[in-house]
Amino acid sequence: MRKPAWHVTGDWWGPFEGLFAFVMQCVAGVARLVTIGKDGAPLSVRFGCLLLLLLTFVFWRRWMLARNAHRPGPVDVQKLVASSPEVEQELEGLTAQLRKYLSETNLYPPSALPAETPAENFIDLLGDVDLEPKKFGTSLLRLFSRLRPKIAYTVRGVLRARAREPRCGMTITVTSYAMRGSRTETLWGDTWDDVVRTGGNWVMAAIVPVTRAGRRPPWQEWHGRDLDPELFAAYQEGRRLSRERKFDDALDRYYAALRLDPSNLYLRTQIAGIQEKLWLHLDALETYYGAMLLDGCTNRQREQRLAMRYGDPRRFFRRRYRWWSKGLLEVRYRYAVVLGVGEQTARQWCVSSSDNGHFPRRACARDQIRAAMAPAFADRYWRAFRGWTSGRTEATERERITAWLMEALQEERATWLVRLIFQRACLEEMRQLARDSPWATLLPFVGARHRGTLTRASLRLNVKVWAPLRLSWAYYERDGPRGPDGKIRPLAAASSTPAWIGDVRTLDQRVQHLLDRPIPHWLKRRLPRPRRPWQDSYNAACVYAAAMGHPKFSKDGERLAALAVEELEDAARTGRSGSYSLRRSWLLIQDPDLTELRRSPRFIRFERETYPHAFPDHKRPEKPVAAELRAYHRRLLQNAARVMEHTWRDRGNQLLTGADTVAHWFSSDREAWECVYQLVRNGGNDWRDRQRLLRVIRDIAVADLPIRHGLPPGLPELDDLLDEASWADPAGAEDRVVTTTRTTEERLEHVRWDLEPDEREADWAPELSPIRCSEEWYAAVRKDQDVSRLPTRRAAWQVVCRDYECAWRALDDQLDPYGDPAALLRALNGFRRPRRAAYGLTAAEP
Incomplete structure (x- = not known):
């Protein structure tokens, strides 16, 4: 009996003999296909195998193209083409700018490949592949090299120009080699930079819905639809x-x-x-609450879910799991956390009448939020306050509790009670979230994109320790008067203090048990400490840090600080692949739970080791965000004042122009002063005031002038302020920052009184606000339409422009902590006003 030649190497193991026989038969068959002569395969067999190979290549390449289009693969951004000679010099720069902007999206890295143009079909793909039988092996290698497509999309653009506004345009085309189609659009803009940026957004809006990124936030609802480029x-x-x-x-x-x-x-x-x-x-509380309502449920379904008890069989139904899908678990978690920092939220909810008068815009926004949130809050959490009230027997329990909640939330001075209500609602929301999340984690159709960064251990820790700890803290520090007898009981439901409150050892054991519940206690001592997700360690640190503010833990601050810093070290040094990074600014400045911990020497040492920077570390002020915001307000107004100072200097150097243009100068300047006044009047607490000032300054100034003067400035970090203060006084950086913040608040208050639109008779107030002065000049210019025909008025106009230039420079000087605190007052008192007799512009009087 003859055996195949490959058996000469020895006997093979039985189970593998059949497999290797099949493989060697395939190799022998391929050898016959490429062999010439009587030992080779027949021509018909060769032709059939070649046809089968070509079909395999065709389907394989189509699959690769579809895969690259969905991933997506590289995007070939070809060099832009100019339709007119005056644009040809900017082609290289504009092409590079388009490629740079597409790469900044972090979705599709474009590549300007110097390779050949992608083939439109399979015949073009073959190109110079030689199909001679004698060179069939070489031909196969060349064909395999062409099998893998290198480009998924190609972007082409043609720059165009026209006489009317907007003058700059581009016709841009996106071609997909997987879907065998293209899209074309013509876009117009004021500058070439605007056109290129708009074209890049249009390209991305065309590609995103048909790719894998269209199934991820925030575009999952736009998959397969036309995404708006705006x-x-x-x-x-x-x-x-x-x-x-x-x-x-x-x-x-x-x-x-x-x-x-x-x-x-x-x-x-x-x-x-x-x-x-x-x-x-x-504001964040209202935003999160509105996002929670995007759960796809009706009000009746949502009410039924809130009334479900733990272990209700209806929680297992898949059609009921719409309240946690697509990121809603994280939204509910952040909403509960904002409720949990009740000392901050309640302080912003309840403000005295004097503060409302001092910051009217913020007071109006607060009243609107309270009017919208109070009824919704009472309807959602009335079950959590059973036993807190007593009243008429004819009223139902829900009506009685809802009425009590509405009355308590409308009290402006009962901060302690509002904080207690928020903390109790936080505990209830955490319980609801913990009831939904474990089942969502176990169900097979729930992916990681639904759960986000939440973990079971973190939820258990918040429900069992963090929320009860803050509720006890809120009840222990109550300082407001009791309500009338018969409306509010002694709050027995909230007064029950857990047994572990006040004992650091018991608190630590409870935290570690919740974090490492799957591991038996006897095994923990014999095994190394398990590696936890950074979220668990960070939440444990927040528990210890929050306990430092509880009055019953006042004597154990050092032990709690040591435990908190140990958990922070684990969180900061743990691998965080697949989760959000631990933000430095949030840990060092913004998280309210860590307020007491940041002043501890252990935390300062942790910061020095984990987040080193040029200057030594410092103790931070008690209100770090207030220092950042005041420094930001000062820089914003100073940079805006420098832009306006430069603008009026340029206007004074120009020849007199038309009356309409001059009138627009004063009209826009009045609006700019009005924005500054509204910003300082509301203490800078409303971002809309700041945004309106930025928009007005951008409309007034030349295009590159705000950028040159750093407008808008970024919100400075507290570490930068401390480092700057340490350069002058290393030992007193904290005091220096606090002093500068207080000085800035005083200077802003002085600016407010200097810009008051109503005339004042006090000696320290200017004779006329620049807002009213600009209105007078605007009215005078509108009456005198021959301003451009009188060259003798040029000197008078230069004096007026110099007055406004000096006023804006004085605003910059007054806001400088080392500047003159009365600079703006003196500049406004020296303003020239149009002569009142003829109300014209023939002369100017001081």
């Missing part, structure tokens, strides 16, 4: 500005995107995150 542009710009800490412009762009897509959950989360960074907890 929506994509607003989101991208908002994300870039947020990274640069230019939060006012970022909020404006995110709200512009939200107007185009109001049901986008991710956009609302981004807005609420910025509001938290600005310590606008009340």
